Amino acid sequence: MKIVIAGGGRVGGTLAARLVAERHQVTVVEKDPAICNRLFEDIGVVTVCGDANDPRSLESAGISGADIAAGVLARDAENLAFSTLVRSMSRARVMVRMLDSRYRAAYRLAGVSELVEEAEVVVAKMTTAIDxxxxxxxxxxxxxxxxxxxxxxxxxxxxxxxxxxxxxxxxxxxxxxxxxxxxxxxxxxxxxxxxxxxxxxxxxxxxxxxxxxxxxxxxxxQEPQRQEDTPLAEMLRKVDFLAPLSAEELATVARGADYLRKEPGEAIFKKGDAGETFYVVVSGQVNLVADGGRVVEVVKPGGFFGEIALLTGEPRSTSAAAATPCELAAVGREDFRGVVMANPAMALEMSRILGQRLAKVAQQDNAPQKRRGLFGR
Missing domain, CATH: 3.30.70.1450 (Regulator of K+ conductance, C-terminal domain)
Structure with a gap:
């Protein structure tokens, strides 16, 4: 479209730059020669150095063939005069920036089709941001x-x-x-x-x-409600390696947890991923999956997984995916360490429990496997 803008100040220049970028044919009418030169050099817009309320300037800008005339001059009186002049010279659709709402009726009488009330926009945006x-x-x-x-x-x-x-x-x-x-x-x-x-x-x-x-x-x-006596803290109490933590420390770990929602089949982590988080199942079920897609464990509400990789720093030994729609509480390494490392005796006790668990897992892994079929498949 062919657009004539009256005023090359901050608003007019920004508007011109956006319209030029969108490949409209734009002409800016501006009194200040320095502003005209800057607009031409910075954004390549055509400028007419003159008064937007002078018919000769508007003729030079091609107002007779314009589709839109936009008034963004510094005062409402100037924008009103521009609007009236445009209506007498062109069939262009007129829109203006209104600074004072008392000019509303006058603008309507002048045939302005679009009024942008600057104060209203600013106030509405600021009050929304405050509230x-x-x-x-x-x-x-x-x-x-x-x-x-x-x-x-x-x-x-x-x-x-x-x-x-x-x-x-x-x-x-x-x-x-x-x-x-x-x-x-x-x-x-x-x-x-x-x-x-x-x-x-x-x-x-x-x-x-x-x-x-x-x-x-x-x-x-809205987020899940958190309370000191949170159900998650009660779930964490059942985790064996968290047994040394006090009720207050368990509540601190629970408050730092992130709640996640997963749909059936959605991955939680993959084998080989870094173990930065362990998870407690709040609702639904999670499958722990070995190579070949074999489900090695189904974790139900109140159960947990991913803790060994978190504590040892080793990569994930299995993959995990949601078996049903589920909600998880994810406890990160830093939140966990912040509580545990504050008490060296507690950290030592947890290390002992973890060592027992790892030994038990290794014993299960080394147990002889039952053969199935003639060739043990």
């Missing part, structure tokens, strides 16, 4: 009645691993909150449908009524 620090970015729509916003999916969020349809089916999720985009960590955007999975680290783009924004953000960021 909802989880929101990565926002833009008011429909005079602020609706909000376009971005939200990163956190690893501990309950929606992580769920589909858009599953999230929208929750009774507490606002009906008028709509998913319109999903941005992956590499910057690729997709248009989601009901089967799209919300994965940790991805950014969701949504539109919601402002009145429903709080409920939308709460549903999308």
């Amino acid at each position: 909802f620090p989880q929101v990565a970015g926002s833009l008011p729509l429909a005079a602020g009645d609706a909000i376009l916003f971005e939200l990163e999916v956190k690893p501990k969020a309950l929606v992580s691993g769920r589909t858009v349809a599953q999230v929208r089916a929750q009774p507490e999720f606002p009906r008028e909150c709509v998913f319109i985009g999903l941005l992956d960590p590499e910057g690729r955007i997709t248009l989601p449908d009901g089967s799209t999975v919300l994965r940790a680290g991805h950014t969701i783009i949504l539109v919601a009524r402002r009145a429903e924004l709080a409920r939308s953000v709460e549903c999308l960021t």
Whole structure:
């Protein structure tokens, strides 16, 4: 499209650069020769050095054949005069930046089709950022009645691993909150449908009524509840090598755990991976798989796995994958060491327990295997 911009300041220059990058035909009308030269040299945009409220300058900019005329001058009075002049010279669609809302009616009488109220946009963005620090970015729509916003999916969020349809089916999720985009960590955007999975680290783009924004953000960021007397701490109490830890220390380890959701068949780790984490199964089941796809153990709720590689530093000896939809609590090496290494006597006792376990595992590995069939297959 052919676009004439009145004003080459910060907003006008930024707008011109974006439109030129999108291959529109852009001309900027600006009084200051230095700004005209800078715009031409920096972004290659055509400039007319003159007053945007002078018919001769607009004629030089080709206003008669323009599709859009955008007024971003420093004062509303100047933008209003520009709008009126454009309507008398061209059939271009007129849009302006409005600084003072008292000019709204005058702009409408001048035939301005698009009003961008700068103060409204800034205030709406700042109040959204203050009220909802989880929101990565926002833009008011429909005079602020609706909000376009971005939200990163956190690893501990309950929606992580769920589909858009599953999230929208929750009774507490606002009906008028709509998913319109999903941005992956590499910057690729997709248009989601009901089967799209919300994965940790991805950014969701949504539109919601402002009145429903709080409920939308709460549903999308909610995490499993944590308490001092957490069920995870009770599960950790059953782990043999954690037996020397006190109730307070177990609670500290539990609070540092990350909650993960896995779908059936989804890998948790592979044989040979570094052992940086051990896992407790909160719900569902996990298969530990040896070479050839043989399931060597099924870990059920309250069970744990991955602890030997964590404690010894050796690579994973098996692979692990979700057998059913499951929820896991993942305890990392650093969180674990922070508690254990604070008490040398406790670390020594845990080393003794670990040594007994490793000896037992080695004994099982060296036990004679029962032959099956004539050739022991």
